[in-house]
Amino acid sequence: MTAFLLVLGSAVLGAAASSLLSLLPALHVFNVMGGLILGLLALNEAGVVLPPEVVLPAMTGLVVGWSMLNTIPSILLGAPDESAMFTVLPGQKYLMMGRGYEGVMLTGVGGLAGVFFLVFVVGPLAPRYLPLARTVLGPHLHWMLWVIITFILMSEWPRGGTHGASGWARFADAWRSLGAGLLTFLLSGFLGFIVLYRSPVAVEMAFQNIMPAFVGLFAVPWCLFNVLSATEPPPQVRTASLELSGDVILRATAAGGLGGGFAAFFPVVTGGVGGLLAGHATAQRDERVFILSQGASKLVYYVGALMLFFVPGLGLRRGGAAWMLQAFYTPRTRYDYLMVLGATAVAGAVAFLLLSPLTRLTLGLIRRTNYRAVSIAALGIIVAVVAALTGASGLFVMAVGAGIGSLPVLFGSRRLNALGILLLPMACNLSGFGPDVARWLRLI
Template identity: 30%
Template sequence: MDLGVTLSSDPSFALQALAFVLGGALLGTLSGLTPGLHANNFALILAGMAPLVPGPPLLVGAAMLSAGVVHTFLDVVPALALGVPDADMAVMALPGHRLVLEGRGYEALRLSAMGSALAVVFAVPLAIPITLVMVEAWPTLVEHMALVLGTVVAIMLLTENSLSGLVGGLLAFSISGLLGVAALDLDPAAPLHGDILAPLFAGLFGAPILVDAMGGDGIPEQTDDTITIPRRAVLLPAAAGAVAGAVVGYLPGVSSAIAAVIALLALPGSSGDRGFVIATSGVNTANTIFALFALVALGAPRTGVLVAVERAEVPLNLPVLLSAVAIAAAIGFVLVLVVGDWYLRAIGTVDYAKLCVVILCLLVGLSYLFAGAVGVVVFLVSALIGFVPTRFGANRVHLMGVLIVPIGLWYY
C-alpha cells in the first residue's frame, strides 16, 4: 500500500501551509456555525476554484481538510442551540438537546469537544493497521456490500425498544430510501455548485427539529460547565467513536449517528446521553482521518470533502495533510469552548419562534443556492418525511435510508 509519504523541511512552505490551514479553519468555522451549511459545500466550491487559488494544489487540499475538521468540531454548537424542543417533548429530543433542556449545554459542548479531540488521538495510530486490514477485506466487502448495509439497517431497527418505534423506523427508512432513489440522480441547475444533498439533509434532519421547537420556550438557563461523568466514561465512548469512524470512513451510506449507536451497543454498561454526544462527535471527526486513508489506499473518497480533494487533484501527501488535520483539530477544540458558550448565551436571549422561522428561511435559501428550484422542492418533501420517525417515537438515524437504499441497490 503506497501511503504517499514524503518529508520536507522548508520553513517558507511550512508558513504557507499554515496560512492555508488557518484559511480552511475559518471556512469550517463559518460552515459549522451556520445551520444547513456544510463544509462539503465549501469544499466543492474550493474544488471548482482550485485552479484560480494562488498556491499549490496540496495546500488547497490542506485547506479543505482543515475546513472539514473544524466543521466537525463546531457543528455541535448550532445543533445544541437551535431546534431545542419544549420540555414536554424531551422524550422525543436528541440526546444533546436533552442535556440542554436540563441546563447542561455547556457540559455537552465540552463533552463533544473532548470526543472529537480524543478521536483524533485514537484514530491516527489506528489508521494504518485498520487500512491494511481493509485493503485485504475490501474485495469481499464490495462483493457483499448490500448484505453488509442490510445488516447495519437491521441492527439499527433492533435498537428501537417499542413496537411503535420499530414501525416508525422501518417506515422512515423505506420512505427516505425511495426519496434518495428519486433525488440523488438529479443534476439541478443552481447559482452555486449543484449539490442535491444540501436540501435533502436540511429537510430530513433540520426542518422538522426547528418546526417542533417553534412552540417551545427556547433554551433554558444553562448551569455550570462541570463534566459530571468519570474519566472512564469519557475515554470509552471516545475510543469507540474513533473505531466506529473507520466504519463511516470505509462503508458508504453509514452516518456518524448510526456508527455511534452501534459503537455504544458494544460498550459495557450504558453511557446515556453524554456517551452518545461523545461517541457521535468522535465518529464525526475520526471519519475525516479514516476517509483520507481510504482515499489513499483504495482511491475511494467517502466524504464530500474528500470528493472535492480528489476533484482538485490534490497530491496525497499524508504528512502534510495529517498535519493540517491535527492543527485544525486543535483550533476546533478551542473554538468550541470559546464560541460555543457565547452562542448558547446569545441564542437564549432572542425570540426563539422568530429565530426558528429565520433559520427555516435560511435553509430554503441555501437549498435554492445549491440546487435551484428543484432543491426547494426536494427540501419541502424531505421536511415532510423528516417528521415520520419522531411521530412514531423512533430514532432519526433511520432517515439515512436516503443514502443506504440507493447505495445498496447500486452494489446489488
C-alpha cells in the first residue's frame, strides 16, 4: 500500500512539476532531468537514497507532463522543441487567427490519445512483440537509417526559382533553400561527430555532451528570431468546445501513434522525423487530424522511448531520459514496467487537466507582457541552464549550434536537417564505419 501511494504521489508530483516547465519556453525536459540527476547524486553522497518507487514515477511524470504541456510554449510563444516543429506552423496559424487556445487544446487531445495508445495498446503488447521486432529488425537498422536520411534530404523542395530572369540566377534562387538544407545537414553532422566522439564538455558532465548542441540547434534560433521579428499575436478567444469527432481522433491517433512509435523504437530517429514519416505515410490532409496526430506523435515518442527501457525482455535504451536513467537503475521485472505504465496513465491525466488552466494563464501573461521580453527571458534561461550544466565549453558548442540552426530559418529550408547531428554519426556507427570516419577526422 505504501509503494502504491508513493508511486501515485510521485507521478502526480512529476506531472505537476512539468507544469512549471511549460511556462518556461525553450527549456527541454532533458535539461531539467540532467539537473535533477545531479541533485539525486548529491543526495546519495549525503546518504539519502530515494527508492525507485519515488524516482521512476517522478521522472515518468515529468516526461509525460512535459510532452503534453510543452504544447503551450510551442504554440503560444513559438518556442517548439525538435519534435514539435511540425505542429508549430498550423499551431501558430491558429494563434494568429486568435484561436491559440483551441490549437493548444487540440494538440493536448492528441497527447491524451497518445497516453491511451501507450497504456492500452502498446503496454500489453510490447513485452510479447517488441523483443521479436528487435531481433528481426536489428540487423537491418543501418540501411533503414540511411533510407530515412535520403528521404529527409530528398523530400526538401525548392522554394524559389519560379520568378525573375531565367538562367543561373533563377537556378541559384531555386537551389538556395535546398543547398542550405544540405549544408545544415552536413555541418550539423560534423558537429555530431565532434560532440559524440570528442566533446569539449568536461568529462565529469559527459552525460550532457549533446545537450548544448541541441539547445543551440533548436532552441536558441527560435528565441533569437522571436526577438528580432517581435510578432504581436492578436487577442485570443477561449472556446468551451472543440471541433472534433471520434473519427478525427481515431485517425489522428493512428497516424501519431505510428510516427511516434516508430521514432521511439528506432534508434536516433526523433519525434520530428517520426512526425514527418507519419504525415507522409498516412497523408492526412485535415488540419485538425494533423495537429492532433502531431500531439499524439510527440507524446508517444518521448514517453514511449522511456517506456521501452522498462519493457521486460527488451531492455532497449532510446531517448535522452532512458540514457540518463541507465546509469542509476537497471529495470529487471514486470514490477518496474507496471509501475512506469501506471505512472504514465496517472501523469497523463493530471497533465491534461492542467492544460486548460495553464493555457489560460499563459494567454493572460502574453496579454500583459511584451512577446519580445518573453523571448529574451526564455533565451536567458536556456543560456543559464547550459552554462550551469556544461560551463564555458558548453556555451561555445551551443553558439556554434545556434549558427547552424539559424541557417534553415534564414534560408527557408527545413529545420529537420539540423538532426544531422545524430543521424549522420549514428548511421555511420550502425554501418560499422563510424570510428573510421572519426579517425579520418582525427577525433580519435
